[in-house]
Amino acid sequence: MPHLHLESFHPIALPAIEGDVAFDFIATSRGEGKESLIATRFRDREFFVLHKKSGEKDLLKSDKITRPSPNYLIKQALLAYAKHSGIAILDSNVDTAGENVHLKTHDALKSVDFFADNFPTDREVRVEVGFGSARHLLHQALLNPDVLFIGLEIHKPSIEQALKQITIQNLTNIMVLDYDARLFLELIPSNTLSRIYVHFPVPWDKKPHRRVIGDVFVEEALRTLAPQGRLELRTDSENYYRFALETYSHPAYARFEVRKNQEIAIVSKYEDRWKRMEKNIYDVTLINDFESPKKVLEGQFIFNETPINDAILPKLERQTFRREWGFLNTEASFDIREGGWMLRLAMGSFDRPEHLYLIVENGKARYFPTQPVRSSANLKAHILLNELLHG
Template identity: 35%
Template sequence: MPHFFAQNFSDQNPPDQNLFDPNLSWQAFPFEADGYDFLFEAKSLKNPKESLIGVRYGDMLFFIRKIQRENEILFKGEKNTKPHPIGILKGALRVLAKKTHLLSHNLNNDSMRQVVRSRFLLKPSEIPARKLEGFCIEIGFGSGRHLLRMAQKNPDKTFIGVEIHTPSIEQVLRQIELLGIENIVIACVDARVLLEILPSNQCEAIYVHFPVPWNKKPHRRVISARLLSEALRVLKQNKAIELRTDDAVYFKDSFHIVMEMKNAKLEIAKNLSGEVVSKYEARWQRQHKDIFDLRIFSLNEDEAKKIEYDFKIDFVIFKHPEAFKNIPKIVREDYFLHICDVFVCDALVIFSVSFGDFNWAINKMIVFDKENQTASYVGDIPLATPANIKAHQELLTLLAEER
């Protein structure tokens, strides 16, 4: 993540002042520089040494987190609002770095893929709105070799690439442009959540190639009984989800999950070359490692599934935001809600929240504008999964209580 460390703010700190006083006002907000609007600095109510700097670039709003330490100040992107491409965030940090006594940074010049906004990168909530018929999904596409090649060989199909690793996303988006491929869209999202909101019986194939094994933390794996259930619902009848792995433990555990199903049809292979040899597969072949394939087929036509929900917050009640900073985590049978932090400035209250499914939680920032009486999620809205909907409704109930 782009960041820099500063010794002190250079604009208004004379030499005899305490250079590390977190209450020093180093720059009046708002101000504009190099195409960025720096809107406000909101202080954390849980940790007085932390704050959020709100930045607008074009149609994007994102935050920079400022953390006061004993001998330095850290500025870094707030990961829950991180813009794409990452060069947008780096540019904002470079503007701030010029106003400080800079100690160190990782803000070197951007590569081409870090500054070009791609029309092929979609918000997760935009995926269901597209015409999704006969599409294929690759979960964790890494270098993108398999995804790109399959899209080239099948121009009549739409390929959805799902990945959470930003450098991989930026690399593949650049390759899509260079190769002139038109039938790929990319989403930065947890695939386990995305599958829950996709239509039934429409997918041609789901590829999970060389996922992280997580043998010591199996709950973090992509393959689980719940994911397989959603994947088989999304797939057309007799189409398959394909796991390809070099990890024997992962393969065996996945096989046992399938064997617990009431009905199952599967194919197993060992050390057979795939249609497209990925970077990882080529490496394992050179090392003479075993490679395992497990294909699980969808056997049924499932009922149509379409959940629509408007994550609107149509009221603002914030006379005492301090009352929300120490609320314990709310845990229900099938979802949870946690207010992680509350940030305040003159006109705004910002909630950092974590909620949804216990294993597949999402983290969001919500901005409440007291002056204009508006409230909204920063960036994309949550996906309309049952757990997310229930947690959002719990949040609305919580905010409406008298405090």
């Protein structure tokens, strides 16, 4: 991850602009383990640059939750902050190379709002979850020019690599999204997808709740798949294979097919490795047979107009509110030097929590960097938060 070690750190006067990068405010954590978050805008993205002490050194890097893609945005923001503050850089892993032309001109990289506002339904749509090296995604897109492929990945270097290849191969039928697949399915209208590929997902043997495939994911996959649509799992993990069989065997679920050591036209890096180790490869395909009802979610992420009293903050700090639909956790709290305060939140369903910030300025609240995904658990968590903020 790009970072700079600075000779010292001092917050600059804000708001400030350095080149194309704007810095709006600085929020410093309350209580132990001081860290500062500098609200940054670059192009159409908002994110935090994080300052904290690392031993004797002052470290400047991107905040994990709001980290934008591509990395170029972070690099520019870090360098812009150092330049504006006039602080010497002791060492860094930030190269000063220009922007990768493939990424700069790319419109295949979409934000989650793009899909939330207007999910594409004008042609056949297939989704690949965790495309990694993107070999399979690119291969399928080349083979099926009339199909739209949405590639989901949470590993930024893989996203950058895929975007580069999309440009080189001049593909116009791929959209790439840096987002957790388990949350993304909730945004898709019912009966829309023809396929969902999940190839070689991380097995998470010690933390099975972190697996992509689980009861809720399968429910959402069946809802979003059109009749005869397929959820295709390919794995080398015996544990994952058995877990999928168990999950798919739930009586309410549809048909599934199992194949062992089936050759496919394109072999991913992972598959190459497992084949060299002579591991078995399993395909477990779930087929949807039903038309699902339209998904209707009531509610908006809007806060009450009544001003929020700052005295509420100590009552909200570092609390977990558990409910039967999920939870709301106020993980950390911050004072905003320019006025107001902020909470780092985890919210929504237990197995697919959303991580983001809540900013309260002049008695008004807003989410940062974007609103939560419109899932039923997130909407319920929002209602709870709204009530708590207003005492």
